[in-house]
Amino acid sequence: MNFMQTLRNRWQQAGTLVCVGLDPEPTRFPARFAGDADAVFAFNRDIVDATAEYACAFKPQIAHFAALGAEAALNRLIEHIHAAHPGIPVILDSKRGDIGSTAQHYAAEAFDRYRADAVTANPYLGRDSVQPFLDRAERGVVVLCRTSNPGAGDLQDLIVDGRPLYQRVAEKVAREWNGHGNCALVVGATWPAQLREVRAIVGEMPFLVPGVGAQGGDVEAVVSNAKTADGSGLMVSSSRAILYASSGDDYAAAAAAAARELRDQINRYR
Numbered sequence: 001m002n003f004m005q006t007l008r009n010r011w012q013q014a015g016t017l018v019c020v021g022l023d024p025e026p027t028r029f030p031a032r033f034a035g036d037a038d039a040v041f042a043f044n045r046d047i048v049d050a051t052a053e054y055a056c057a058f059k060p061q062i063a064h065f066a067a068l069g070a071e072a073a074l075n076r077l078i079e080h081i082h083a084a085h086p087g088i089p090v091i092l093d094s095k096r097g098d099i100g101s102t103a104q105h106y107a108a109e110a111f112d113r114y115r116a117d118a119v120t121a122n123p124y125l126g127r128d129s130v131q132p133f134l135d136r137a138e139r140g141v142v143v144l145c146r147t148s149n150p151g152a153g154d155l156q157d158l159i160v161d162g163r164p165l166y167q168r169v170a171e172k173v174a175r176e177w178n179g180h181g182n183c184a185l186v187v188g189a190t191w192p193a194q195l196r197e198v199r200a201i202v203g204e205m206p207f208l209v210p211g212v213g214a215q216g217g218d219v220e221a222v223v224s225n226a227k228t229a230d231g232s233g234l235m236v237s238s239s240r241a242i243l244y245a246s247s248g249d250d251y252a253a254a255a256a257a258a259a260r261e262l263r264d265q266i267n268r269y270r
């Protein structure tokens with residue numbers, strides 16, 4: 001089954017729009033992992049198993065693994081998610097973008113090496129840089145549109161032919177790049193007005209929405225401004241607020257409670 005269908009099934013069957021972000025920071029792991037050579041895999045696996053019930057997707061962030069030389073742990077983690085939690089798609093957050101001949105290798109990295117169901121992509125180099133991802137019709141391509149960080153507007157708000165660049169990106173993805181129906185957009189939870197504007201441009205296209213939890217985005221504003229007509233359309237992503245909900249031995253139970261609370265909060269406004 002392709003990424004979009006898997007995601008829609010998960011939304012419907014599990015009743016959750018929560019995307020659990022997997023951003024390992026060993027200095028924040030519970031003390032029991034000290035000296036454990038397999039800590040990156042073991043900690044993330046425990047979080048995945050504890051939160052799966054509340055997840056519509058998992059989103060490992062590649063830099064958090066690569067900086068630790070933990071690519072093998074990332075590979076095993078994604079394998080574990082597919083085996084233990086089939087039906088929950090994995091979005092590899094790698095924000096890749098390069099000339100086409102190199103982008104082909106980024107697509108192979110995400111989809112063949114790591115077996116992710118979807119990948120985040122940077123549109124700044126233009127269509128040919130994203131084409132190798134778009135061509136994989138069964139996989140998702142989640143294009144950066146209006147990111148959650150404070151400096152998002154530095155470039156993304158520049159006016160291009162009378163409209164901000166992020167709106168031009170939304171138009172382009174919806175009208176020109178989505179021939180296989182496999183595109184989604186990143187729009188930050190920290191920008192509720194922009195969420196509403198982008199939703200008006202792209203119709204039912206799914207949004208990956210980081211920025212709740214540690215970055216302070218307002219859940220009610222996200223859902224009311226960005227949900228689709230059927231009350232879905234969103235992968236509301238939280239990493240640190242779930243992963244590090246407790247630094248004690250109850251870390252997995254605390255992560256599950258944080259994910260459940262986010263699910264319930266979102267569902268109140270759908």
Ligand SMILES: O=c1ccn([C@@H]2O[C@H](COP(=O)(O)O)[C@@H](O)[C@H]2O)c(=O)[nH]1
Nearest residue numbers: 061147148188210213214215238239240
């Ligand atoms: O606009 C963006 C795009 C990606 N991210 C990523 O999401 C998580 C957010 O982590 P929190 O702990 O929930 O703040 C992280 O992996 C970012 O790289 C984003 O924050 N904003």
